[in-house]
Every structure is written in structure tokens, then in C-alpha cells.
Amino acid sequence: MxxxxxxxxxxxxxxxxxxxxxxxxxxxxxxxxxxxxxxxxxxxxxxxxxxxxxxxxxxxxxxxxxxxxxxxxxxxxxxxxxxxxxxxxxxxxAQYPTGPDVVKVRAVGQQFFWTMHYPGPDGKFGLTDPALISESNALGINYDDPYSKDDFLSGELVIAKGRDCIIEVTSKDVIHNLHLPPMRIQQDAIPGTVAHMWFKPTKVGTWETICGQLCGAGHAQMKGIVTVKESSEFDQWFLENSPKPAEIPAGLTGDDAAAPSKEAASL
Ligand SMILES: [Cu+2]
Structure with a gap:
């Protein structure tokens, strides 16, 4: 009340x-x-x-x-x-959800927006390395890593109703905070570390996300969108956005892809 x-x-x-x-x-x-x-x-x-x-x-x-x-x-x-x-x-x-239905996302904050990194159909994130960050590779994804080939990025956080969601939250520059008010959860995004948050959405809809840490002059504009879709619609969205084999960067087929390099630390 x-x-x-x-x-x-x-x-x-x-x-x-x-x-x-x-x-x-x-x-x-x-x-x-x-x-x-x-x-x-x-x-x-x-x-x-x-x-x-x-x-x-x-x-x-x-x-x-x-x-x-x-x-x-x-x-x-x-x-x-x-x-x-x-x-x-x-x-x-101590109790993270597991299983094939879990939706995994990496949320990377920077002044003043979020980029969502999805692992693609293999369910595994490719390695990332801050040294690889460039105009064409906003998150420094290591495309030599076989797991990175089906990864894709989204400007919106899209998740599925009734399915556990684990978000790995990190930052490229200063401390931000991914705050999802309708999910009653938020997590600081700290450069150099990865923090996890997990929850299960129960309603289909679209809401704004908030940056919960004063992160600079554009902090107030650091709004994002979280969309919860029905599970089947989410799967469809996920597949539509995953790169098709033909779109995977040339030279990176399963056999000749280099093994993950040791230096390529997770951002
Ligand atoms: Cu921020």
C-alpha cells in the first residue's frame, strides 16, 4: 500500500x-x-x-x-x-540457474550507453580483450576464439518470460550500474571486473533501464531498453540476430580457428 x-x-x-x-x-x-x-x-x-x-x-x-x-x-x-x-x-x-533454457547476456557499460553481448547458439561467449577494441569491434571480441563466431551484439536488452536470465555486468570506462526497476535488481558495472546478476522475468513488456551510478555529464541520458518476450519469440529473435555461417569473418572456420590465446582475458 x-x-x-x-x-x-x-x-x-x-x-x-x-x-x-x-x-x-x-x-x-x-x-x-x-x-x-x-x-x-x-x-x-x-x-x-x-x-x-x-x-x-x-x-x-x-x-x-x-x-x-x-x-x-x-x-x-x-x-x-x-x-x-x-x-x-x-x-x-551460490545458486546460479543452469540448463539450456537460461538466457545469458553480457552487459557492457560505457559513457553513456550499454552494449549487450549475446553468446549465440553455442551458449558460450567468445573471449574478449580490451586491446582489441576498435571502431568495428566495440567490445574487443577475439574473433580467433571459436566460441566468438556466433556471438552478436544488441543495443537493447532482450530476455525471455519465464526463463532465468544471467547478466554478466562490466564496464569499458568508469563505474556504471545496470538498474532494471521492474525486475527489482541492479548491479554495479566496474571496469576490469565482471559481476553477475540473475533473475526470472514474469511479464512480457518493454521498460527503460537506468544507470544507477553517477557516471559523468551524460549520466541522465544513459537510458536503455529492456524487452521481455514470450519464450518462443525470444528464440526467434535470438536466431535472427545470430550470425549465419556465411557472415562469420573469413578464415574462421571450425578447423583453422586459432585456440583461445592466453593473453585474451575476459574484459
Ligand atoms: Cu552510467
């Missing part, structure tokens, strides 16, 4: 309901705190008004109650963090 009142966006992922429940709870809790502290503030303004207290007290509070309350708060917060938050996070990050 309070989520709706403050304009939360439409929900379109499986785990998102849990996030919304937590947000609802936290918002109510914060509302109670805000009203409680507001009342306490007004009480203090009245209780310590000048006309009733012409002389300041230089001793202040002399009981230790507030110390004990502070220590209690620290203990409760430590239990919440170490006992609940960390184990829950460890559980979620």
Missing part, C-alpha cells in the same frame, strides 16, 4: 515480490520512526522551552540508559547483518 503511494514501478520478476514485501515493511517502519521522532522533537521543544528553563544545565543526562540502548541497537544490527543479510546473500549468489 505504502509502495503504491510512493509510486513503485510495475513488478515483472519472480523474486521481486520478496523485495516489494521488504520495501513495504521498511517503509512502514520508517514511517513509524519518522512520526515517533517528530513527536519526540516537538516534546523536547516544549519541555525545554526557554520560559520554563531560564538557566542551562551544564550536566546534561547523568543516567547510562542511552549508552545501554545504543549498545543494544548495535547488537541487533550486527545480528541482522551477520545472521540474516550475509547468509541470504551467500545463498543467492
Amino acid at each position: 505504502i509502495n503504491k503511494a510512493i509510486g513503485i514501478s510495475e513488478l515483472a520478476s519472480e523474486h521481486g515480490a520478496l523485495i516489494d514485501n521488504m520495501l513495504e515493511l521498511v517503509h512502514w517502519f520508517m514511517a513509524v520512526l519518522a512520526i515517533g521522532w517528530g513527536i519526540f522533537f516537538l516534546y523536547c521543544v516544549w519541555r525545554f522551552r526557554r520560559s520554563k528553563n531560564p538557566k542551562a544545565s551544564y550536566y546534561g543526562v547523568r543516567s547510562h540508559a542511552s549508552h545501554h540502548i545504543e549498545i543494544g541497537v548495535i547488537i541487533v544490527e550486527a545480528i541482522l547483518l551477520l545472521g540474516f543479510a550475509y547468509p541470504l546473500w551467500a545463498h543467492r549468489t
